Amino acid sequence: MTIISNDIAKAIEILNNEDVVAIPTETVYGLAGNIYSEKAIRKIFEVKQRPFFNPLIVHIHTLEHIEELVSEFPAKARKLAATFWPGxxxxxxxKKSNIPDLITAGKDAVAIRIPNHPVTLSLLKKLSFPVAAPSANPFNRISPTSSLHVEHYFKETIPMILEGGECENGIESTIIGFENNEPVLYRLGAISIEEIENVIGEIKIKNKNEKAPSAPGMLARHYAPRTKTYLVDDVETFIKNFKNKRIGVIKFSVEIKCSHIEYLEVLSKSGDLKEAASKLYNTLHKLDNLNLDLIVAEIFPDFGLGKSINDRLERATK
Ligand code: TXA
Ligand code: MG
Structure with missing residues (x-):
């Protein structure tokens, strides 16, 4: 059985013992283990049923620790870190050579982030090692934004979920790499491209359809509900084709009235994309548990966090 508790001392004990703990972050819950413990890292891959070619993000609590982990820190990366971390x-x-190959899937670069969640920052401060933490969901399933989502997935397999409430941003971090010292966006996420470009100027976007993606998070099928999901421009017209089906609908801001919709979720009545992003996964979890025949989501505006929401919804349809 999994303990769900805000007892940081207990989480430290488990992590020091080379086991794993689910931790809250402002994006989604992560499944954490000591980056230097092969036992803990193997358990993360095993519990998630994640292939070893998919590398993990290392979480630290202060920029000072970055020198121990990386051999290059380009000026634009420093600027982004100074602006957005913790975040x-x-x-x-x-990467430096002390980072185990299991963490980076043998790549010569490591993914790093300082999360912005008071419980996890306080945990990280008390640990003598950084933790690797992929999202706490089985491979290809919807990421968790509450301890209950994690419990639903892993109650038989992990000893503890550190309680931190609902994740404020509710969508994964934005991932940026560097190619020839120039920034490249690998994954859309909780910080919009516009916010990034305000700090470092225009950035290249990694082609989603590339055969060998640099971040396997860019693989087409990811973040997927089990219920067949569609992403369409005009929900009302689309669902007319499905008269005798049980339908769940996700809309941005404007309600629709239609007798044969079983469940309708409007993500932000005030049209706030940040609010919509924060509710997206919780809504997908909810709809996916209703045994519907289909989920139909509306295409979101193609700017700001709307781009990140569309990215996740597109993957959910694959
Ligand atoms: O918001 C987040 O980033 C959450 C929280 C828990 O921090 N974590 C998360 O981790 O989303 P995960 O493992 O679910 O997604 C990390 C993505 C994966 O697509 C992985 O392939 C990519 O980051 N990645 C990790 N290390 C990499 C590396 N060294 N090179 C390229 N891609 C990397
Ligand atoms: Mg993930």
Missing amino acids: SLTLILK
């Missing part, structure tokens, strides 16, 4: 940005930087 929902992951930087992929050339």
Whole structure:
């Protein structure tokens, strides 16, 4: 059985013992283990049923620790770190040799982030090692934004979930790597491209359809509910084709009335994309547990966090 508790001392004991603990962050819950413990890291991959070619993000609590982990820290990366950390940005930087290959899937660069959650920052401060933490969901399933989501997935397999409430941003961190010292966006996320470009100027976006993606998070099928999901421009017209089906609908801000919708969720009545992003996964979890025939989501505005929401919804349809 999994303990769900805010007892940081207990989480430290478990992590020191080379086991894993689910931790809250402002994006999604992560499944954490000591980066230097092969036992803990193997358990993360095993519990998530994650293939070893998919590397993990290292979480630290202060910029001072970055020198121990990376061999290069380009000026634009420093600027981003200074602006957004602690926060929902992951930087992929050339690694030092002390970082185990299991963490980086043998790559020469490591993904790093300082999360912005008081419980996890306080945990990280008390540990003598950084933790690797992928999102606390089985491979290809919807990421968890509450301890209950994690419990639903892993109650038989992990000893503890550190309680930290609902994740404020509710969507994974934005990932930025560097190619020839120029920044490249690997994953859309909780910080919009516009916010990033305000700090470092225009950035290249990694082609989603590349055969060998640099971040396997860019693989087409990811973050997926089990219920067949569609992403469409005009929900009302689309669902007319499904008269005798049980339908769940996700809309941005404007309600629709239609007798054969079983469940309708409007993500932000005031049209706030940040609010919508924060509710997206919780809504997908909810709809996916209703045994519906289909989920139909509306395409979000193609700017700011709307781009990140569309990215996750597109993957959910694959
Ligand atoms: O918001 C987040 O980033 C959450 C919280 C828990 O911090 N973590 C998270 O981790 O989303 P995960 O493992 O679910 O997604 C990390 C993504 C994966 O797509 C992985 O392939 C990519 O980051 N990644 C990790 N290390 C990498 C590396 N060295 N090079 C390229 N991609 C990397
Ligand atoms: Mg993930």
